[in-house]
Amino acid sequence: MDDVITLVRRPVLPEEDKEYREIGIRSFGNGIFHKEPIAGHEIATKKVFSIEPGDLIFSNVFAWEGAVALAADSEEGMIGSHRFMTYRVNEEIADARYLLPYFYGGPGLDVIRQASPGSAGRNRTLGIKVFGGKRVFLPDLAEQRRVADKLDNAMDQITQLTHMKKASARLSVQHSDVLFRSIERTAPLVEALLVDNDFTEVEPNSTYPITGIYSFGRGLIKRPAIQGDDTAYTRFARIRAGQVVMSKLNAWEGALAVVGDDFADTYVSPEYPVFSLIEDVANSEYMEHLLAWPELWAKLTPRGSMVRRKRTTPATLLATEVPLPSLSEQRRIAKQLTLARRVADSGGAQVEQLSTLRRTLLDAAFSGRL
CATH class of the missing domain: 1.10.287 (Helix Hairpins)
Incomplete structure (x- = not known):
């Protein structure tokens, strides 16, 4: 590796009355992002280094998951923290455009991981000396450029479409x-919903198909069926198509849904209150979209600390004011x-x-x- 790329550090001493722009690097080869401008006096105690176009940059903390990027003209004059290792490529034997994907998604990623001991996250710091001593096998320069040209064209189109x-x-x-x-x-949801739990006593030898709810408005999820003697619950609520189900624990982050036909006659635990629509007031398709609205979730957010241990009650949901034309x-x-x-x-x-x-x-x- 030391023959292919050379570590270059350009220390910057921040001036108090000057503004600076720091970079960050996304994992999985998703490029550089620019942080908000920051005053020199705010980073006076940090070790920062200048970035130059053509730098091949590795996040020494997350290089093992592809946090590698190539600085472009748009990064000229920016800075990076001591966590970003800036290398210059030996252009006689390597093309930076080839090395970039080679390291974030090709054989070079294994080389990085071999030089990043530890379990995960910040414990997997890239060892610079070990990395420099690793051997890599590269095609000749002409082949690197041919592959890089094709990858650049394809990846640019994929990025634009994405x-x-x-x-x-x-x-x-x-x-x-x-x-x-x-x-x-607007009106409180009590004008559109009625609590309607159809509870079933749990029988030890019976099987119950269980339904859960994704957070963030992503709807219901089928969970594995369970035997009655495998649960501590003494009763479940059977749900029907067109009903509304809420997770007491996670309603504030969008764990609410309208029951579709695929989930009819499945069961939810008592932690999931069930409601029926008042049909001459509420349309089920409209309610489905309303329950996926983040502004509604915000109104259900418990106050105070330990939010994740607090529960949204049926009374809280029914008292919530919503758009109801x-x-x-x-x-x-x-x-x-x-x-x-x-x-x-x-x-x-x-x-x-x-x-x-x-x-x-x-x-x-x-x-x-x-």
Whole structure:
């Protein structure tokens, strides 16, 4: 490694009346990000070093998970903490554009991990001397450039598409927020919901298909069925399609959902209160979107310390004021939001596919198949 890259440190002594911009590095080869400007007097006691375009930079704390980046012209004049190791590439034998993916997603990542002893996280600090002594096997410079050209082109397109799909998802969330905030009529949820727990006594020799709830508005989840004699609960609540289920413990972070047909006749524990819709007041599709609205979750957040040990009661949910227009207006809004969500879900699936494509390209690049 010492023949391929050379560690270069450029100490900076911060001036009190000057502003500086620090960099950070995302893991898994996701590049450099810029921190907010900071005054010199705020970093006067820190060890910081200047960054120059062309620097191959490793986070010595998270290099083992691909926190490697190549500084561009946009990083000129910026600084990094002592945790960022800046190397210059020996251009006679290596191309920095090849080395970057080689280290964050190719054979070089194993080299980094071998030089980063420890279990995980901050215990896996990159050992500079050990790293420098490691052997790497690189193709000739012409082949490196050929592979780098192909990877650059493909990765640029993947990055652009990924940003577009994620931006679409953010717009969907913003669209939902704007729609709900524009509704003039509000009312407590007690006008739309009724507590409706259909409790079943747990029988030791019976089997119960169990349902849970994801946080952050991601809906219900099927859990493994359990035998009655394998639980301490003495009763479960059976749920039906169209009902609303809430997690007492995590409602404040979006653990609420409308029951779909796939979850009908499954069971939840007493920690999950169940409600029925008042059908001449509330539309189930509208309620599904409303329960996924972060502003509603914020109203359910317990006050004080130890938030994660506090529970949201059914009474708290029913007393919560929400946008509740007429049924016809609910249906109109729900139709818009469902369409937007389908587009966002499609984009999310495509982001996963792009992530898989990215890994496939890296594998091909460093196995002679690109």
